[in-house]
Amino acid sequence: MxxxxxxxxxxxxxxxxxxxxxxxxxxxxxxxxxxxxSGDTDVFTTIIATVNNEPxxxxxxxxxxxxxxxxxxxxxTLTATLNDAKGATGGAVVFTMxxxxxxxxxxxxAHAQFGSVTGxxxxxxxxxxxSPLSFARx
Amino acid sequence: MDKTPDALMIPEGLKTGARMSDRxxxxxxxxxxxxxxxxxxxxxxYFRIQxxxxxxxxxxxxxxxxxxxxxxxxGRPRYNWVPQENxxxxxxxxENI
Numbered sequence: 001m002x003x004x005x006x007x008x009x010x011x012x013x014x015x016x017x018x019x020x021x022x023x024x025x026x027x028x029x030x031x032x033x034x035x036x037x038s039g040d041t042d043v044f045t046t047i048i049a050t051v052n053n054e055p056x057x058x059x060x061x062x063x064x065x066x067x068x069x070x071x072x073x074x075x076x077t078l079t080a081t082l083n084d085a086k087g088a089t090g091g092a093v094v095f096t097m098x099x100x101x102x103x104x105x106x107x108x109x110a111h112a113q114f115g116s117v118t119g120x121x122x123x124x125x126x127x128x129x130x131s132p133l134s135f136a137r138x
Numbered sequence: 139m140d141k142t143p144d145a146l147m148i149p150e151g152l153k154t155g156a157r158m159s160d161r162x163x164x165x166x167x168x169x170x171x172x173x174x175x176x177x178x179x180x181x182x183x184y185f186r187i188q189x190x191x192x193x194x195x196x197x198x199x200x201x202x203x204x205x206x207x208x209x210x211x212x213g214r215p216r217y218n219w220v221p222q223e224n225x226x227x228x229x230x231x232x233e234n235i
Contacts (some may be wrong), residue, residue: 013234030187053189054149057145077199082158084159092159093158093159093162096180096184096199098199098200117213125202126200126202126206126207127202127203127204127205127206127207127212127213128204128207128213129188129203129204129221130186130187130201130202130203130204131186131193132185132186132188133186134184134185134186134199135162135165135184135185135186135187136162136166136182136183136185136199137162137163137166137182137183138185
């Protein structure tokens with residue numbers, strides 16, 4: 001089966017050896033930060049420069065216990081696979097965030113509804129230059 | 139220098155495709171043969187999007203462009219970069235040269 005070129009559902013999400021299942025939502029961001037400049041009689045920005053990058057990730061799951069069990073500040077590798085829409089070989093993309101620091105777990109639960117927790121991570125670079133967020137084909 | 143590079147710096151302009159999986163595949167299709175990735179052994183080419191329109195690709199997800207913070211060679215290049223005709227740069231670990 002050919003890859004559909006569309007992505008559907010996160011799979012094999014893990015933080016170090018901790019598997020994160022029952023995932024309902026997830027995101028990775030490169031965290032680019034830009035600085036704008038205008039001067040003199042400019043009425044539009046004339047320079048935009050990238051000044052910093054702060055990659056981060058967020059995953060929501062019904063598995064409240066697992067995420068709440070991770071202590072803020074814990075550092076490990078966060079990995080997740082975004083599947084091909086029909087599971088075709090070669091269509092899935094693997095996201096790997098090294099040096100991922102667990103930031104927070106935010107749990108919400110309403111009456112007669114499944115509880116949900118959102119875990120957030122921030123990542124740092126080992127050398128200050130190399131992005132901690134990488135991509136690969138499954 | 140005619141040997142397998144330890145790393146690649148790939149111009150983002152070589153990335154093709156309209157969807158994410160297409161674009162990832164187009165980079166991987168360049169990187170994996172050059173890095174001699176053995177997928178049967180579980181190896182993969184991991185690439186990072188770097189400022190300046192470059193993609194840094196290696197077989198080890200923990201590789202860095204410079205020596206890491208705290209290393210005795212902190213902030214100095216880890217690779218000797220050799221430009222190729224298509225704009226890709228082959229990186230050879232300095233400790234292996």
